[in-house]
Amino acid sequence: MNLRVVKFLFEEAFISLRQNVLMATIAIMTISISLIILAVFLLLFFDINSAIGGVSRNLTIVTYLDKEITSSGISKVEEQFALITGIKNVEFVSKEDAWKKMKDKFKYQEDIVNLVQGNPLPDSFVLTLESPDKIEDVAKELKLVEGVSDVRFGKEVVSKLRMFVQVFNYVGLSVVGFLLLATLLIIINTINLTILAKKFEVEIMKLVGATNNFVKWCFRIEGLVMGFLGAIVAIVIVDGIFSFVTYKIHMVFPFISVFTQGLSIITLNIFLLCLGLIIGLIGSSISIKSLLKSILKK
Amino acid sequence: MIRLRNVTKTYNKSFTVLQRINLHISKDEFVFLVGPTGAGKTTLIKLILREEVPDSGSVYIDKVNTRDFNENQTSKLRKNIGVIFQDFKVFNRSIYENLAFVLKIQGEKKKIIKEKIDTVISLVGLEKKLHLHPFQLSGGEKQKACLARAIINRPLVLLADEPTGNLDPDASWEIMQILSKINQQNTTVVVATHDKHIVDMMRKRVIALHGGNIIRDQQLGKYNHEP
Numbered sequence A: 001m002n003l004r005v006v007k008f009l010f011e012e013a014f015i016s017l018r019q020n021v022l023m024a025t026i027a028i029m030t031i032s033i034s035l036i037i038l039a040v041f042l043l044l045f046f047d048i049n050s051a052i053g054g055v056s057r058n059l060t061i062v063t064y065l066d067k068e069i070t071s072s073g074i075s076k077v078e079e080q081f082a083l084i085t086g087i088k089n090v091e092f093v094s095k096e097d098a099w100k101k102m103k104d105k106f107k108y109q110e111d112i113v114n115l116v117q118g119n120p121l122p123d124s125f126v127l128t129l130e131s132p133d134k135i136e137d138v139a140k141e142l143k144l145v146e147g148v149s150d151v152r153f154g155k156e157v158v159s160k161l162r163m164f165v166q167v168f169n170y171v172g173l174s175v176v177g178f179l180l181l182a183t184l185l186i187i188i189n190t191i192n193l194t195i196l197a198k199k200f201e202v203e204i205m206k207l208v209g210a211t212n213n214f215v216k217w218c219f220r221i222e223g224l225v226m227g228f229l230g231a232i233v234a235i236v237i238v239d240g241i242f243s244f245v246t247y248k249i250h251m252v253f254p255f256i257s258v259f260t261q262g263l264s265i266i267t268l269n270i271f272l273l274c275l276g277l278i279i280g281l282i283g284s285s286i287s288i289k290s291l292l293k294s295i296l297k298k
Numbered sequence B: 001m002i003r004l005r006n007v008t009k010t011y012n013k014s015f016t017v018l019q020r021i022n023l024h025i026s027k028d029e030f031v032f033l034v035g036p037t038g039a040g041k042t043t044l045i046k047l048i049l050r051e052e053v054p055d056s057g058s059v060y061i062d063k064v065n066t067r068d069f070n071e072n073q074t075s076k077l078r079k080n081i082g083v084i085f086q087d088f089k090v091f092n093r094s095i096y097e098n099l100a101f102v103l104k105i106q107g108e109k110k111k112i113i114k115e116k117i118d119t120v121i122s123l124v125g126l127e128k129k130l131h132l133h134p135f136q137l138s139g140g141e142k143q144k145a146c147l148a149r150a151i152i153n154r155p156l157v158l159l160a161d162e163p164t165g166n167l168d169p170d171a172s173w174e175i176m177q178i179l180s181k182i183n184q185q186n187t188t189v190v191v192a193t194h195d196k197h198i199v200d201m202m203r204k205r206v207i208a209l210h211g212g213n214i215i216r217d218q219q220l221g222k223y224n225h226e227p
């Protein structure tokens, strides 16, 4: 097959799409809508997952020590901590440092600070974990260490977030799956109708020397073109939504960065394009298989 | 050019249309295929075109047995066999586009497409209608367009299945003249027809089919038995 034939196949695909504008438009729009929903889901998916990842990674456990602990008691506690697995980093915060930090934080509300007599804060250790999954087990062990008075970490936050993400992922994935399936069915149907409408033309094509492969590629390329156009529409809309939303969020919360850690928009665009083409190709191939059998017997 | 050896063709395994047919048509010939309806004229043409395959026996085109042709060989064969029908099979596009389609499938260059179209369109005398669509043409003009398309690849063989079936006598006669011209340019022509008048006027070889057999094969023949 030479390049002119390929060009001709594309011309024919566009002619055919123009002959069935309404049907083609519906198919293309269906592809677009599915891809847009998929894209929005993916953006949220990656952003939320990376945000959760960030939260979990930065999750620390603060262990407060007994008020009356001696410096030898403190080093004993530290030795004990070294025996517990899963701890990545141990940082000692003396009560003086903690008090200084506190005063710093409230330096514009000195009255409040001045109300407090002496230093009410205990010594503490701030622990970073190797993985956020074992946070509860580690916390339990820490509580048993002599000299530790209290252990604090964002327990509920972590487990609730994780649950939410899991539900979100499952629901989102199945919705996207069903949408893609529906899109595929619509493409199959569209190409089916086109083939039926072109039965007579296929007969002529065969008559004047077109191979079965040529006829098949005619319809495949039609599917590909629909997938391509659907993807392009989706990409334009998704990119529009994307820049609008990031712009708006940036206006309101200048310090929050959305959609940055997760999926790059270029990767997303390429993915959408590929998916559009794949849906178009698979859809048309399936309908060709079932329908052309009767038309292209020899 | 065309040779059939002991060709038997049945439909649905039981209904025998052609029975042990032997036939030879050489390169420069112009042949009429006649016989009552259902005699198997169209079937014979389909066998030559390899749209149907014989149950037994072989069909040779240009000395090549087409029996075991695969899809690619068949499509190559079709480039060497032009064919026209009673119901003009044309795309709902201009004559030019209909003709160009055949060549574009083959990946021909624009310049060559134009040249070839110019040649065949003047042969059938449709220069002025080149950019009209089928609904703007008379039956005779449509058939001429089909003829032009059938010979655009300079085929070895031209098959015509009742080419004048839908035409008035004048248009029929014109089509016959064009077929004759094509035959003179070294293309074997086979015409299946019911048109007694035309067969009698043309005085060509006539092959008569009846009951699955060739009952008559005459040079300078007539539609009916000569007494």
Ligand SMILES: Nc1ncnc2c1ncn2[C@@H]1O[C@H](COP(=O)(O)OP(=O)(O)OP(=O)(O)O)[C@@H](O)[C@H]1O
Pocket: B011, B012, B015, B017, B035, B036, B037, B038, B039, B040, B041, B042, B043, B044
């Ligand atoms: N695809 C098919 N399946 C079954 N039977 C068929 C098929 N094609 C043709 N026949 C039968 O074969 C016989 C010969 O058909 P054919 O079309 O060759 O006749 P014909 O000589 O061209 O007739 P006509 O002059 O009416 O065109 C007919 O009885 C027809 O019903």
Ligand SMILES: [Mg+2]
Pocket: B041, B042, B043, B161
């Ligand atoms: Mg017939």
